[in-house]
Amino acid sequence: MCPICKTDKYLSPNMTFLINPECYHKICESCVDRIFSLGPAPCPYPKCGKILRKNKFKQQVFDDLRIEREIDIRKKVGNVYNKTEEDFPSLKEYNQYLENIEEIVFKLNNDVDVVETLAELDKYEQEHKLEILEKNMRESEKSADLVKYQEAMERLKQEKRKIQEKMDLEDLNFQREQQQKLLDKMATSSETTEEILKQLEVQKQSRLTSRRKQLQSINENLDRQFNSANPFHKHLPEEVQTPFTPFKGDRDLNKKYTMLPVLDAEEIMDTDNSHGSYYDPYMNKLAKVKEFLGAGWRLNHVYERALDEAFIGLGCIIEQEKTSAKPTLV
Amino acid sequence: MSTPVVASPPVPLKKRSGPATHNYSKERKVGEGTYAVVYLGHQVTTGREIAIKEIKTGIFKDGLDMSALREVKYLQELRHPNVIELVDVFSTPHNLNLVLELLPCDLEVLIKDKEVVFTMGDIKSWMLMTLRGIHHCHRNFILHRDLKPNNLLIAPDGQLKIADFGLARALGNPNEDLSSNVVTRWYRAPELLFGAKHYTGAIDMWSIGIIFAELMLRVPYLPGKDDVDQLDVTFKALGTPTEQIWPNVSSLPMYNALTVYAQPSRQELRNRFSAATEKALDLMIMLTQLDPSRRCDSTRALLHDFFTELPRPTEPRDLPKKSIKKEEPDAKRRKI
Known part of the structure; x- marks a missing residue:
């Protein structure tokens, strides 16, 4: 029931109550219209008499008016103190800032030094007007x-x-077609059924893989489009744009020798049949020992190592490396 | 460098006026093993923090422990951002001291620290650094033979460094036998479990594969209780090797196919490593090939697509660090 006009929910079931954050007194909507349409007027509650404006009236969100009030205060303070964590160099300073906000809210909420606090808030707002606007934007x-x-x-x-749907449909049609073809072929062709089936299977497989590739490329394309249009892309932190290298540039790509092909264990004969390969009777004998092979030992490792060691350091001119800017081994 | 294969020249031991002991200060004892005591200290001239490994002498019949000699022998030849740096070696009348760069954390600590979350980028970055380090060892024909998370140390700037060359060995003459009793059990390759005596760098690659799996699972991948159990655990996870998938395996000294487990299907592996992408799985399968001749080497591993697919490997300095046990309440984010 509205305490002003005494209308109640029973007679007008769609009546709503409004409150004004000045005094938080409940007044029904029609009363608000009636009393405040002509401009600011005092609160109709006995002994209240605060001057209220129509545009400040709003619907109550929380049942508990104390909570409603605190939320309003927080909103008000938050509009002025609107920095976020990224504006602070360290978490500690940000926490300090939040603590400060809490302090103000507490004071306003519990009517402690209200005048001073409001003045302080005002002062802060005046001083930081630009910053606040910018942040809001x-x-x-x-x-x-x-x-x-x-x-x-x-x-x-x-x-x-x-x-996906489109492709599924196409696949279905294709399958039906294939089935038909198979029946036709079996009726007319001279090949055996198995051969025909095999052929079809091969065709099917190749189609399947190509289809899959197609789908993937379409998806990738879409993703790329999406990413380029994605406004969050530019917010990503600027990455270090050094290209990735697995060896960090520390890899010997141009060996000073070319290795000849090395024979497999089975191909090695007791005599020199190496024909353009390496011949070492002792090593060749070892290369046939099953125990060596089982442990992963291979003849080409031996030759490769021998060559590596023979050529190690050749073409590495120390004076040059010393004078040139620091060698980038890292 | 034009020829990076060249083994770096031995670290020139600095010319010094007085005895070497005066160049370094031993400040605090941080650990003790069977063979050595580790101290924290500073290089007096530069103020650089270092670790000093003091090798115990006199408790071995030959006077000095082999592993110390190995460590000195190989570390002074290797210089790489992902291999621990041996700064200096000096001896006092009763001891041998290795001056090493100070690395305060290791990968095992991070794996066990459940408060630290690993992203795929982090794992990728660690794998890259491990592979680069081992690539450098292998191209200088040195086998590490004891790779495990505990031996992959983390520098304060996030760089991962391979350490503990106490079991390292240069690949020698092929007729020399290598000991098959190397590598910590959980990271031991199948050819070692079968007692192979002529293995290759592939044993280190296997260890890296198992470490890769452990990084994703956050628990040891193949924790065998003893050497026999290790065979069982390994083959249960990756299938029992047969002559078809691993030619000549039956010629290895201790080969036996007690229980035959089937090869795991890709789907089984996918289920086990639910966070792994297809490319991550590919790399892991390549690294954990039972047949050492089919296992990929460090070059092929580094060139794998896994490292070029997104996400990019995390920059070393952004990698997760050991969580500090008691966080300051102040540093916690307040909620309004």
Whole structure:
């Protein structure tokens, strides 16, 4: 029941109550219209008499008016103190800032030094006006980006699903066709059934792999499009753009020798039949020992090592390396 | 460098005026093993933090422990960002001291620290650094023979360094027998379990494969209780080798196929390593090939697609660090 006009829910079931963050007194909507339409007026509650404006009235969210009030205070303070963690060099300073906010909220909420605190808040707002505005702009930009991102994501998903469906349909048709072909062939061709089946199987496999590749490339394309349109891409931290090298440049790619082919164990004869390979009777004998082979020992390792060691250090001119800028071994 | 294969020249031991002991300060004892005591210290001239490994003498019949000699012998030949640096060696009348670079953390600690979360980029970065380090050892014909997370140390800047060359050995003449009783059991390759005496760098690659698996699982991959159990555990996970998949395996001294387990299907592996991408799985399968001649070497591993697919390997300085036990309450983010 509205305490002002005494209308109650029973007679007008769609009545709503509004409150004003000045005094938090409940007044029904029609009363608000009636009393405050002509401009600011005092609160109709007895002994309250705060001057209220119509545009400040709002619907109550929380049952508990104390909570409602605290939320309003937080909103008000938060509009002024609107920095986020990224604005601070360290977590400690950010925590200090949050602590400060809590302090102000507590004071306002519990009516401790309200006048001073409000003055302080005002002062801060005056001093940091530009910063606050800027921050607000940045935040709204971010949320707009987020909405865009979500939309794009949704579109991408739909696109992918459509393509998948289309391809499935095509596959189905293709299968039917194949079935028909098979029957025709079996009726007319002179080849045996197995051969025909085998042929078809091969065809099917190759089609399947090509299809899969196609699908993958389409998907990748879509992803790329999506990423380039993705507003969050630019927010990613700038990566170090050194290209990745598995050996960090520390790998000997141009050996000073070319190795001849080395024979496998089975090919080795007791006499020199190496024909353009290496011949070492002792090593060749070892290369046939099953125990050696089983342990992973191979003849070509021996020759490769011998060559490596023979050529090690050749072409490495120390004076040159000393004078040139620091050798990049790392 | 134009020819990086060249073994770096032995570390020139610095010319010094007084006895070497004066160049380094021993400050705090940080650990003790059977063979050595480790101290923390500083290089007096530069103020650089270092670790001093003091080798105990007199408790071995030959005077000095083999592993110390090995460590000196191979470390002074190797210079690589991913291999621990031997700064200096000096002797006092009763001891031999190795001055090593100070590396405060190792991979095992991180794997066990459940508060640390690994991303694929982190694992990729560690694998890269391990492989680069072992690539450098192998191209200088040195086998490490004891790779495990505990021996992969982490520098303060995040660089991973291969350490503990106490079991390392240069590949020698092929007619020389190598001992098959090397590598910590859980990381021991199948040819070693079968007692092979002429193995290759492939045994280190196997260990790296198992470490890779452990990084993804966060528990040891093949924890055998003893040498016999290790065979069982290994083959249960990766299949029992037969002459078809591993030619000449039956000629190895201790070969037996007690229980025959089937090769795991790709799907089984996929289920086991649910976080692994297909390329990660590919690399792991290549590294844990039972047949050593089919196992990929460090060059092929480094060139694998796994390292070029996204996400990029994490920069060493951004890699996870040991979590500090008691976090300051102040540093925790406050919630409004």
